[in-house]
Amino acid sequence: DTEVTQTPKHLVMGMTNKKSLKCEQHMGHRAMYWYKQKAKKPPELMFVYSYEKLSINESVPSRFSPECPNSSLLNLHLHALQPEDSALYLCASSQVGTEYGYTFGSGTRLTVV
Amino acid sequence: GQQLNQSPQSMFIQEGEDVSMNCTSSSIFNTWLWYKQDPGEGPVLLIALYKAGELTSNGRLTAQFGITRKDSFLNISASIPSDVGIYFCAGTRMDSSYKLIFGSGTRLLVRP
Numbered sequence: 001d002t003e004v005t006q007t008p009k010h011l012v013m014g015m016t017n018k019k020s021l022k023c024e025q026h027m028g029h030r031a032m033y034w035y036k037q038k039a040k041k042p043p044e045l046m047f048v049y050s051y052e053k054l055s056i057n058e059s060v061p062s063r064f065s066p067e068c069p070n071s072s073l074l075n076l077h078l079h080a081l082q083p084e085d086s087a088l089y090l091c092a093s094s095q096v097g098t099e100y101g102y103t104f105g106s107g108t109r110l111t112v113v
Numbered sequence: 114g115q116q117l118n119q120s121p122q123s124m125f126i127q128e129g130e131d132v133s134m135n136c137t138s139s140s141i142f143n144t145w146l147w148y149k150q151d152p153g154e155g156p157v158l159l160i161a162l163y164k165a166g167e168l169t170s171n172g173r174l175t176a177q178f179g180i181t182r183k184d185s186f187l188n189i190s191a192s193i194p195s196d197v198g199i200y201f202c203a204g205t206r207m208d209s210s211y212k213l214i215f216g217s218g219t220r221l222l223v224r225p
Contacts (some may be wrong), residue, residue, distance in 0.1 A: 004155075006155075020124070031211065033213075040218075041217075041218075042201055042214075042216065042217055042218055043156070043201075044213035045212055048211045048212070050211065055211065056211055056212065069146050085145055088153075090155050090156075092155075101144075101146045101158045101161045102146075102149075102158070102213060103158070104155030104156050104157070106153075106154050106155045107153075107154070107155050111154070
């Protein structure tokens, strides 16, 4: 299995909702990432998990809360989002150290209304 | 955040033509990666480069890791309509190996 699977593919949520994005990989990768991508822009790093521990938080607002329950799963919990948070949210995984390149999921298209 | 300088921003070419795009940085990178992204999908890794001067091919794609470690290029030969998409360079620096830094992207359109 050489895929990173993200669910849901599309999500529309109100500003008072709580929702979660899910990411799963079975490649034995021990580093997992969340990226945010706005239209016509490159992906921007949000969080890095290494060996299931949060190692990098790129000053992301607390309304985004990541969780890594085990080595195969990565969640992103969303609460009280703003319309400007609408974007494509990408999960990626790699062997520890990015020198082998990331494998990205197809993303979750999030719209906040 | 920091981005790599990627050019050109967009290209509109005739099917069968060759394409070249490049990325430059003011910092030294220890890895260069090239990704392609189709609409509504995540980026897909095309080529990974690990050593200065390295030249690597993947089918019609060829990429090189610059000798100065501050640049990389990607060539696509004999373009076809399915080459349409956004191409991103990306790299990692020695002092932040977890952080993949992306270029701004090159949008490629191919006229049949």
